[in-house]
Every structure is written in C-alpha cells, then in structure tokens.
Amino acid sequence: MTVPSLTLNDDHSIPQLGFGVFQVPPDETSATVTTALEVGYRHIDTAQMYGNEKGVGDALASSGIARDELYVTTKLNNANHAADDVRRSFDESLRDLQLDHVDLFLIHWPLPTQYDGDFVSTWKAMAELTADGRAKSVGVSNFEPDHLARIIDETGVLPAVNQIEVHPGFNNEAARAANAEHGLLTEAWSPIGQGQILDDPTIVEIAQRLGRTPAQVALRWHVERGDIVFPKSMRRERMQENFAIFDFELSPDDVLAISGMDRGDAGRLGPDPKTFDRI
Numbered sequence: 507m508t509v510p511s512l513t514l515n516d517d518h519s520i521p522q523l524g525f526g527v528f529q530v531p532p533d534e535t536s537a538t539v540t541t542a543l544e545v546g547y548r549h550i551d552t553a554q555m556y557g558n559e560k561g562v563g564d565a566l567a568s569s570g571i572a573r574d575e576l577y578v579t580t581k582l583n584n585a586n587h588a589a590d591d592v593r594r595s596f597d598e599s600l601r602d603l604q605l606d607h608v609d610l611f612l613i614h615w616p617l618p619t620q621y622d623g624d625f626v627s628t629w630k631a632m633a634e635l636t637a638d639g640r641a642k643s644v645g646v647s648n649f650e651p652d653h654l655a656r657i658i659d660e661t662g663v664l665p666a667v668n669q670i671e672v673h674p675g676f677n678n679e680a681a682r683a684a685n686a687e688h689g690l691l692t693e694a695w696s697p698i699g700q701g702q703i704l705d706d707p708t709i710v711e712i713a714q715r716l717g718r719t720p721a722q723v724a725l726r727w728h729v730e731r732g733d734i735v736f737p738k739s740m741r742r743e744r745m746q747e748n749f750a751i752f753d754f755e756l757s758p759d760d761v762l763a764i765s766g767m768d769r770g771d772a773g774r775l776g777p778d779p780k781t782f783d784r785i
C-alpha cells in the first residue's frame with residue numbers, strides 16, 4: 507500500500523496518512539511505534555505534552571529506517587509559549603526524539619486567554635526555527651479562523667498546516683475553510699472520533715456495501731476531502747486496518763452522507779480552543 511504525499515505551502519511534502527501517539531503510555535510507546543513502522547507507517551505525530559517523545563525516538567532509532575523516509579511531527583508544550591521557552595522546549599523535543607530535525611513543529615494550542623493573548627510572539631519564535639533546518643516546517647494546531655488570520659496578518663508567515671479536531675460527528679467546516687482560504691492544509695485530529703462514531707448507521711451501511719470496516723470508511727472520508735490523518739491504535743490488526751485505505755474510494759454521495767453526521771459544537775470530543783487554557 508503506497509501512502510500519497512501532499513505538498514505543503516512551503517514546498518515540503520507530507521504523507522497523507524500517519525500514526526498518532528496521543529494517550530500511548532510512555533513505557534509502551536517504543537513497542538507501539540515499532541509495530542506501526544512494521545505495518546508500514548512512516549509519519550508519526552507526537553507532542554511534548556504526550557510525554558512519549560523518548561519512546562518515539564527509541565523506536566525510530568532502532569528501526570534502521572533512513573531518516574529521509576520518516577516524517578516526524580511534534581508540538582510545543584502549553585507551558586512554553588514565551589519565546590525563550592519555545593527554543594528551549596524545541597531543543598528538549600529534539601533531544602528526546604534523538605533527531606537532528608523534525609519535519610513539522612506545531613504550536614499545540616493557541617491559549618488565547620493565557621500569556622496576555624499573545625500567541626503572535628510565540629509564532630514568531632516558532633518561525634525562526636526553520637532557519638537552520640532543525641524544523642523543516644512549522645505550523646499550528648487548534649487555531650480558530652481569527653487566531654489564524656491574526657498570526658498571518660501580524661507576521662506575514664504562513665503556517666504549513668493547522669491541526670484541528672475533525673471527524674464525521676464534528677466537521678469543523680469554518681476552521682477547515684479558513685485553512686483552505688489561506689492555502690494551508692488541514693490535519694484532522696481524532697479522525698475516527700476516538701472510535702465513538704463507528705457504529706453510526708450511515709457509516710455502517712457504507713462499510714457493509716463496500717466490504718470495508720467503519721474505521722476505513724471514516725478515514726477514507728478525510729482522504730477524499732484532502733485532509734491529513736494519523737489514527738491511533740495500540741493493536742497491530744487495527745493499525746493494519748487503518749493503513750489499508752488507499753485501494754478504494756467513496757462516491758461523492760457517500761462523502762456527503764458522512765458529512766451529514768455533523769453535530770456542530772455538540773459533536774466536539776476535545777476542548778474548545780477559544781476557551782481552553784490548561785498549561
């Protein structure tokens with residue numbers, strides 16, 4: 507199975523499918539990521555706040571896979587938004603990942619009610635990290651349209667991606683549209699709604715008709731819409747299932763039917779970025 511690559515607005519390319527490690531316990535991360543690499547995943551999405559960068563680094567180091575075949579994303583800790591802390595935090599992430607560069611470094615949350623609402627200075631410090639190639643690309647996560655417009659207006663630097671909550675139960679169309687308008691790709695987090703949307707009759711009907719599983723249909727919905735996904739599982743057979751989504755398609759009608767599962771804000775599984783303030 508070949509995973510397509512998408513081109514970012516900074517001309518770097520990113521595999522459209524990766525493997526997420528949120529809530530993978532630190533002492534099980536190395537073994538879990540090793541299994542994901544064996545299955546074929548080459549794009550890993552972690553974060554300093556997940557506490558498992560070291561396990562990711564151990565798995566990458568022992569895999570024997572060439573660095574240029576891997577795509578690694580990590581994210582800035584909410585506690586480290588001050589400019590000097592951004593640099594220190596990034597150094598710590600590289601050390602724990604045992605890498606000399608990451609492919610993508612993201613502001614994890616905008617925290618508009620913290621740091622005097624100044625995520626612009628944080629973004630400027632992030633953007634400087636591409637100068638020596640230690641971060642190939644930089645981007646943001648959980649940025650609402652007004653947050654995005656503000657950093658772009660005030661710095662002129664476009665994020666490569668905005669990683670936001672998107673799944674059939676929460677289409678998050680306004681944020682996706684803002685991303686597209688600025689020319690940046692959407693990364694859809696919790697792409698299978700943490701497993702909670704998989705028994706929805708719309709998805710089950712399509713899955714049965716196509717001879718696929720509900721998780722494959724949900725992931726393929728994102729792919730048809732051009733978004734990047736990195737489902738998480740600690741089980742090899744589910745990792746394999748989630749990886750096997752590039753040998754079938756959904757019709758436009760099926761894509762629309764799944765989009766119709768949107769429950770607006772009621773469908774959110776994670777916090778609202780406008781008010782989330784945990785440091």
Ligand code: NAD
Nearest residue numbers: 526527528551695696697698699700701721737738739744
């Ligand atoms: P997900 O939508 O990937 O769901 C994962 C859960 O779904 C698993 O724990 C398992 O219970 C279940 N599952 C997985 N594969 C399955 C299958 N084939 N069949 C049935 N059930 C299955 O949720 P997630 O882990 O929250 O999101 C994916 C990744 O997105 C994370 O690991 C992380 O990398 C990223 N993320 C980022 C943010 C952010 O703030 N930027 C927030 C949440 C997640």
